[in-house]
Amino acid sequence: MNKTLLILQREYLIRVKKKSFIIMTFLGPLLMAALMVVPIVLATMRDVGSKSVVVLDETGWFAGKFESGEQMSFIIAEQPLDSLKKEVIKGKFDFLVHIPATQLNVPSNAELYSIKQPSVSVRSYVRNVIKTEVENRKLMASGIDPEVIRQSKTTVNVLTYQLGADGELKKSYTDVQSALGFISALLIYFFIFLFGSQVMRGVIEEKTNRIIEVIVSSVKPFQLMLGKVLGIALVGLTQFLLWVILTMGIYLVLMGIFGSEIVQQPAAMSGELIQQVPEEQMDAVTKGMSEVFEVVRTINFPLILFSFAFYFLGGYLLYAALFAAIGSAVDNETDVQQFMLPVSLPLILGIVMMNFLINNTDSSLAFWLSIIPLTSPIVMMVRIPFGVPVWELTLSMAVLVGGFLFTTWIAARIYRTGILMYGKKVSWGELWKWLRY
C-alpha cells in the first residue's frame, strides 16, 4: 500500500509540475471568464461614437422614419448622389443611404455607401426601416390598416408545471435543465477522455522506456496500475477544482471592474431593442430573465455537484482501467486505434444519444443507459437536472462502483501480461488468453 502511495505521488507530481498543466489551469478559467465578459465589453464598446448617416430619399416615403438615436444620427438630404458621395469621402458623413425611386410592386433596393466597412447594425437598421415602411404602404394599398396587423400579433408563453403526488405544483424549466444536463455530461465525457488517455500514454511510456520491468521487480503490477490511475484522477480533480476557484475569482474581479456596465447593460440593450420590439415581447424578455434566476434557485445544486463528482470519478476509474489495459497491450501509440474505438464506443453513444435523451428523460432507453455503467456517467448526468427517483440513482451509482471494480480486475489481468510483452501485434483473441492466464 505504501508503494502504491509512492507511485501515486510520482504520477501526481510529475503531471502537476508540467508546463502544460499550469498553462491549461490558467487558460481554462481565462477562456471561461472571457466567454462571460467579452459580450458585455463588446456591448459597452458599441456605444462609443455616434455615426452620422445621410439619406438620399428619392421616393419621399421616409421623411421622419429614420429616428436619430445614441448610435446613429440621420439627415435627409436633397443634393444629387454624386455630391453626397464626395461629402462622404471628405468625411462629413460616415454613411450614405441612397433609396432610388421605385413603385410598390417592384422589389425595392437601397444602396449604402461608406469609406469604412459598413457596420452590421447600421445596415440591418436601415434595411428594417425600409422594409417596414414598404410593407406598411403595401398593406395600405390593399386597404388594410397596419395598426390592425400590429395588434393582431400575439406572443404565447407556455408555462410548464410538474404535478407532485400531493397535488403540489412545481414549475419546471426544461431549457435550463437541458442546458445543465448537457454541459455536465459533456464535461464528464471530456474529462474521461482527457485523463483516461493520459493513463494510457503513461503506460505506453513506461513500456517503451523499458523501465517497466525495473518497477515490477519492486512492486506488483496491480499496485503500479492503481497508483497511476489514482494519481491521474487526483490530477483531474486538482485541475477541476482550480478551474472552479480561478473562474470564480476572475469573474469576481471582472465584476468589480465592469460591474457598472453589467448593471447598465439591460438598459442599453432595451434602448436599442425598443425601436423594433413591440411592447409585450419586451415583457416576455424581462420575464424570461427573471425566470432564469428563479430556476437557478430551484435547482438542487448540491445534488448535481455531488453526482458530477461521483460520476466523473466513477466513469474515469472505469475507463482509465480499460485504457491502462490497452496501453499495456500495445508497443506504441499508433497501434492504439483498434482497441480504442470499441472501448470508447459506449461513451460516444451516450453523447450521440444526448439530444434524444434530453427530450425523453423518462424513456426506458434513458433508464437502461443510465444504469449500465459504461454509459451511466454521461446519461445519468443528463437526467439528474430533470429529477431522478432516488432508487434509480442509488442503483446506478452502485452498478457503477461494481463496474469499475470489475473493469479494474479485468484490466489488471491484461496489464500484468501486456507490460512484459514486446514486438507482438496483439489481437482481441490474444487479450482473451491473457485474461485466463
Next chain:
Amino acid sequence: MGFLVTEGVSKQYSNHRALDKVSISVRERSIYGLLGPNGAGKTSLIRIINQITAPDEGRVLLKGRALHPNDTAIIGYLPEERGLYKKMKVGEQALYLVRLKGLDSSTAKRRLKEWFERFEIQDWWNRTVEELSKGMQQKVQFIVTVIHEPELLIFDEPFSGFDPINANLLKEEIFRLRDKGATILFSTHNMASVEELCDDIALINRSKKILEGQVGDIKRKFREHMFELELGQTNGRVEEFIPADYEIVEQTPLTTGHTRIKVKNPMAEDGNALLSNVMKHTTVYAFREILPSMNDIFIQQVQGVNANNGNNLL
C-alpha cells in the same frame, strides 16, 4: 542447501513451454552464471525468481524458505530490457526507484550521494535522463539496482549494451559486491565473462537445464585429454619423444627454434608420464593441458542436443 534454489520450475505459455522442470541451486556468496541461447528460458526463470510471474509448477526457495513478496527488498534486479523515465531528473528518479525498494527517504538520499560520488556522477543529479548518454544511464541503472544492498543480485544479460569501459566497471563491482557478501546470479551468452566471473553455471537449452556445476568441474568433465608442449632441440625426431599411446595432433616450428606440439591421449589422467618421457630427450619450455573453453562446451552441448532432437524427429 543453496542460498537460492529452484525446484522443478515449469512455466507454460499458451503455445510454448518456456521452462520445463528447471532446478538450480546457487551457493551463498557465489557468482552463478545462467547460460543458454536466445529464447532458452533464462529470462522466464529470472522473472519467476523476481516474482514478476508465477511458476505453473515447482517452487523457488530463498535461504531455505519459499519466496515471500517482501523479498523484493533483499533482491536487486537489473533486467535485460532496462530503461528510465526520460523526462525525469536523474536524482529524483533514482530516489523514486530506490524508495520503491522499501528504503526510507533519508537513507536512500545518503546512499545515493555516496554512490554518485563513487561513480563520479554527482553533476548529473539535476539533469534529465534524456540528456545522458546510454553509458551514463547504465551507471544510474546499476546504482539503483544495488543501492538497497540486496543479499541476492540478479543481472539479466548485464553486459549487453555496455561499452568496454562500463563492462569492466561492472565486472569489478560484481566482484566487490560478492566480496561484501552478496550472492550473484546472472544470465549471459558472453562466454568470456563466464570464465572470468562465474563460480558455477547452469546451461539451459530449449526450456530444460542440460548442465550444471562448478566451472572447473565442467571443464574437466569435457576435457579432451589434450596437452600442449613447447620443446627445445628436436632434430625432427618428435615422434620418438612421445609415448606410443599419444597421438600428435599438431606440430608447429616456432621462430625461436623451439617446436610447439599438441598431443592427445584419451586414457591419460594427467600429463606426468608424458612429461617425464619427453624430458629424457629434450628440454621442455612449457607444458599445459588444454581444457575446452566454455564457449566450446556451450556450442557443443547446445548443438548436440538440438541435433539429437532433429534426429528424433526423423
